[in-house]
Amino acid sequence: MINFRYHLVSIAAILIALAAGIALGSGPLDDASEALGNDKGSSQAADPAVAAFEAGFADRASSGLLKDKLKGQAVLVVTVPGTEEAQVKGITSDLGLAGAEVTGEIALTSKLLDSSGRQFAEGVAEQSAADVPAVTSATGS
Incomplete structure (x- = not known):
């Protein structure tokens, strides 16, 4: 017991x-x-060989995974302050590979993202969404 x-x-x-x-x-x-480089939320691999493998895999697999997935869709690319031009070009390239038509690019400013200007940002969002039709259902294929 x-x-x-x-x-x-x-x-x-x-x-x-x-x-x-x-x-x-x-x-x-x-x-x-x-010490491993994981401070402040970085997502870089500790081993350069792993990082090279990940980049190579993404390059080789992207064409098969993306081909015609967004065919006939109009896409607007939105960037935030600090976005590198190479990243934008890569995403635009991938969108083209997926069959999407990139209709434009909007670069948000730090003023819009500043927490002290919340009312300004909400007003801009409401005015921008006024003419956008509401999505009632989404289909995933």
Whole structure:
């Protein structure tokens, strides 16, 4: 039969494990993630070979995966401040490969994205969406 001492030892072991996890997670292990380049949410691979493989795979697979998926669709490219021109060209190229017609590009300014100008941004969004028909259903193919 299980007695009180067994429960007491189990609870003590759980609390020690919890304390060790907190101490390691906020101390030495947190510094290890920064050393690997994972600080501030970066998504770069730690190994250059892995990064090269990912880029090569994306280049080779994109033509088969994207071909005619957006055929006949009009697309407007929206960019935020800090977007690199090479990224925009790559996305525009992929949209063309998918069969979409890129009708234009809108570059948002930092004023529009600033949290202090929220009312201004909401007003612009409401005015922009006034003539856009509402989508009642979406089909995924």
